Amino acid sequence: MRSKFKWIFSLLLALSMQFAFAQERTITGVVSDASGPIPGVNVLIKGTSSGVQTDFDGRYAVKAKTGDVLVFSFVGMSQSSKTVGASNTINVSMQDDAKVLAEVVVQGYRTVTKKSAVVSDATVSSKTIENRPNANAINTLQGQLAGVNITASTGQPGAKSSVVIRGVGTITGNSDPLYVIDGFPSNSDNFRSINPNDIESTSVLKDAAAIAEYGNRGSNGVIVIKTKRAKFGEAKTTFRVSSQYGVGELQKPKYSYANSNQLLRIEKNFGSGLGATLTDAQIDAFDINTNWVDYFFTQSNTTSHNISVENSSKNMSSYTSLGYFDQQGILATTGLKRFTLRNNINGRSENEKFKYQVNTSFGFSKNNEATSLGDGAINRNYVLGAFISAPYVSPDIYTGPRSALDYYNNTPGLLATPIMLVDKLQQYKNQTDEVRIDVATDFSYDITKDLTVRSRLNGQLLDTRFFQSEFPNSFNALLFQAAGQTFTGFEDINSRREWYYNNLWQINYGKTLGDHTFNVNANMEYNHSRLYTNNYRQRGLIEGVFVPNTGAGYAADTGTNDFYVPQISARNVRNDLISYFGSFDYDFKGKYGIVGSVRRDGSSRFVESKQWGTFYSVGGRWNIDEEAFMDNLTFIDVLKLRGSYGTVGNQRVVGGDAFAGIQPPRFTDVYSIANNAYNGGTGYGINFGFPELQWETTTQWNAGLDFELFKGRLRGSVDYYNRATSQLFLDNPVTSTSGTANLTQNTNVTVTNKGLELNLGYDLIRNQEKEITLTVRANGSRNTNVVSDIQGTGQIFAGAGLYVSENGGSINEPFVFHYLGVNPVNGRLLFEDAAGNPTENPVQADKRRAGVNYLPKYQGGFGFDLSVKGFFVSTLFTYAYDVARFDSDLANLYSVGNIGQFTVTDDLLNAWTATNTNTDVPSLNAGNLGLTGTSDRFLRDASYIRMRNVQVGYNVPQKFLKNTFLTAMSFSLQGENLLTFTKWEGFDVESSRTADVYQYPTPRLYTFGVDVKF
């Protein structure tokens, strides 16, 4: 392999030499702008890849022949071309490019210039997405988009992130945004089989005018992803190869775990477990001290390779990429392997009237996921084993499944937990194979100069095959072996196929009449989502023959018993949406603009007249900088005021994936057959429905200001928004005497999110002579979440009363007794009663909402980019503030029930006793310890500032690449999650949950990468 690679390398070198030999004479010159010479300008001979850059004095020297066209380009300047004539000197004066400042903004189905946009927009370009070591592209966006709260929540490679845009507008409904990839609004929110390096840009649409055209599914905001494409132009082929290698490690908690000696002493004091049977001398001499965290969490490796080819010609261009990504998880047995292929083709007719685009991507991934996360399943959840296993248990006890069973049989309590999990590491396997095919197309034809028809036809196929096997005669198989059962263990094979189809028809008419510009369009859209699942579980595997995921070694049913009867299930779920919508745009002199849209949406989730909903939006802008009175304020380059108001609908009645809540339907009482309900007979399950079920509506208004000052040095935008959800979907508590405790329905409850978003960038240093630039950037948002209009008591409870949504408060705040501390008299817990006095026996009326919930009020990111000559450093910090959740892992370490079988904190040595009364650890026998779970004792501030990403790299200067085939080369070192500042004591402060227990923390990652273009 090694020699083969070298061979390819030298062949390419020879090719580039050919170009070098084709020169005739040297052309020199100086490139300058109004302020003087410009270094670093690219000078390219048109139609070739041969070129140079200007030096510090703006000078260049290039070999060319008469008739060649030299193309001069520099970021922020308009491109300029000169034809080589008789002279050997060509000096060029370049102009600032107005168009560059006028970036493109996504506004519904169209893109408009930033100047004419009425919408609030935030975009992240490929530059900040590429080569980050996150398996999930969305995860990378964290902290880069104002008002978008992205939380990784799990360290599982490839897992879905939680994304909340402008606050959660529902209490029990769905808060996922809509993802639109290359114009395809797909319900899918799974990104494990998508290559982040294929993404050109990611925009977030937030206000009503922006999301109006995705109205039937955009009420939680829209994330628009565009993949890379090659441009039309001179025939040219460029390649890019990048590779990365990395290692990951666990972020350690601040918990103070007891070591073996301390734990044994705590057990002895409490009179339970091994410690209770040992003398002080034996405890002191005890020499096993296993770190179970390090046993289940290990260093992981990441490898990533990408090759892309861009091919351009006059009327046809293509972008093709191949990617390979392999990331191990830091938790044993987890990981993701991915292979991706993308081919984006753009074409147009010779007269440029007909244009088309076909983006095809193929992804294949193998994902090994941790099971039972967050669960107390001691024999299934590795994280539980890592977090609370007793350190005085040695992994050496394990010599095979039988040894685990023996150990379990002969040790008190659940002490054998880690040994059961050690067995599972060897005797259990799972994997999800996913094939993902995305095809997004766009065909348009300009019937006249002003009238265009367009059709988009998009399809996505997600095909997954999941298997999990509990091996025959593994610990779990033996433990749950029935009398007379010969073959133990089981294997699940679950096939799942999701199919999304989308078809859009559009007629667009645009016309400019003097100072007036109009644009009108009419659209129809059809969306279809379909899910098929086929699952089976084989019970009874034959040891020695069984091979996971092959069907080998399946025991068949016998007449003697029913132990080997397989279980099967299948599902077929469908959701259809039809929309008709139109929009209108008007601009006057580039100073004033308004847009309006109206749409009508139908959904198969509802019935009869409730199927259809009507939504609308209006937006406007004022480009203040275009006004004559601004001419004197030369430091202001751009100043634009914009506003919008509108409504959008939501049809996703409940949380969960795109198919949740469809079957059984929620619009009527439904009877479904239940097998083996009683004495082998069938029964009827009843799902209670709400006949008036209809679209939930979010009404939003938004006001914003965009500005660029001091020649674009300071740029930014400020937005104020207010979005209120009405006809709110809610799992409304109802009287249990009706036969159900909750009914999913529309309610009059309103959830309002209002807030401010700020996005700023400032070029602190822009010294072209010394090649130093330093840019600082920051974004942030403040979101206030308020619930109102709850009838009756004004409270809606969730989680068995642990969380409340109350009029005037935010959603799902913890509803708890306020913990005051330990009563020094008896070691019992003290809580505050309603009158503000301490009590040991609080009653329901003493509970109050915590005033804070699991969604941060303030969040965002900041960082800087520094480049000095070829070196560059960039950082991204993310932060969240005013957020709290239960640290149940910590509560576990203080749990008296764990003494004798699991580890606890060494702080329990300081527990209250008659002789140790001045302590903040309650007596281990306190009678009201059970109230801990309904108090704020372990409710913790989860605010943080985290150094999410830091990159240090070097771009090899052109002069070193001059004689190679390479056009660019860079090296970089990156770190993810290197530093975190927080009061949170747990493994990972980043989480979208209301409580953290036995969860998979996100890793700290270090990577080295090489990126080459030619």
Place this chain on the structure above:
Amino acid sequence: MKKIFGILFVSFALFASCSDELLEPFTPGSLTEEVALTKSSDLVNLVNSSMSIMTNRADYVFSSVFTDEAAPGFNNGGQGITEDYVFLMNVDNESARLIWQVQYFGLARINRVVTFADQIVATSPADQQLINRAKAEALVLRALAHLKIMSYFSPNPKDDAALAGVLADRIILTTEKPLRVSNGVFYTAIHKDLNDAIAIFDANTAPAYPGITKTYYPSKVLAQALKARAYALKGDYPNAETFANTVINTSGITLANTQAQYNAVFHTHSESANTEVIFRLRRTVQQNLQTGNLNNGWVSVANRRNGSPFYEVSRALYNKLASNPDDFRLNTIVHLTGTSPSLIDPNYATATDVRNSDIIVLQKHGGQSAVTAANGFNPDFMVSRLSEMYFIRAEARAAASDLIGVGTNLKAILDARFPTAQVLPVFASPQAAWKGILDERRKELAFEGFRFIDLKRIGTLAGATLDRDAAEYASGSWSFPAANPSNLPLTSFKFALPIPQVEVNGNALIQQNSGY
């Protein structure tokens, strides 16, 4: 260009015409009420689901842990030891929630049977009999559920004016906010349902359930036994005795009188026909599920020392049972011999590590056959047994100060529970007689969901208290001072469970019991 226009218009047309069809909700297998409830087998489906819902272990486990039947097991991973075991009772209590919801979720199905039984048109006279029987079964189940609600949630079931629960004698809509009614209303409804059921059963000619199967379904005998139970709960002993006599004299059921038969009732459910059992909620191997199996309320895996028992038989109860090793109930309740049996520490009172040296494994439900495995045997839920009728008779005698009559009725049970005839229990006072009844009920009905209600009902008459051995809660290895029985005097408000917060959430004005 023209072609594109053509396609466009065709598509527009297609869109318009198909839209209604495309938006038709696709919900295969989801039947609406009009389709689902049209024939007798549909009613049977609903009866089955009602019973499936009511097959819930919450009250069985709660009644043993909150009182003095169970004690924390050596594999306890925190289950209940900071809540039910230490008498922590509030609106968030899971047991209270489950007992409430299980009855009402069951009642919601039962009431649909009762309502639709009168609307469905039978296809034949025989079919009408099936419909009638389903209705009678539903009426008995309705009485059973109401009785349970009243037993657990009424502060004083003997007082007609005290509050019971919400009367669910009709289909209650999700939009309603029903309030609690008095015990008097409950008793009237319960007896009316049972009388109606008995009338239907008397006239019913549907094919009889064969052999032991008849104990799987509500019957006329169960209706009579529940009437006896309801009158006893009310303290109306003349009526209670009448119905207890009816059951004892006319049901044809007799007490299990050998160890083998008594074991068969609980461990294998293979007792001879007409032995001991009036009604049990049947479980099949297909229903085996760790979260639903009765025995898994106390052990994770199996009724063995290595079956991960997180609750054991309490020392106090064990001492009572073991006082006479010939007692069939000792061997039925405690796993003493065979694979991984109990570990009995004679010096438990002074043992340093009693948690690990004294392990008394419960095996009453399912014995050694019960496994936590797919398609493995799991035990039925006993609901009504003949011995309870003898106890009701004994209570009636005690209420009438007929102390010899108390002894006679208890002897009838004891004679069946020992290999040899037992001496007649003799009591010096009515209180001693009540205590004798309570203690004997404790042994006989252990872990069957009676203890909590018995203490509430007759504990004060018997001058009893909770009886936990100090080794269970205040030894060197178990240190739960809050579990001291003195913390739960029988006068405690906690003997009426709180209306659970989940109910209050959807029904804010429902009356809460005092103390919460």
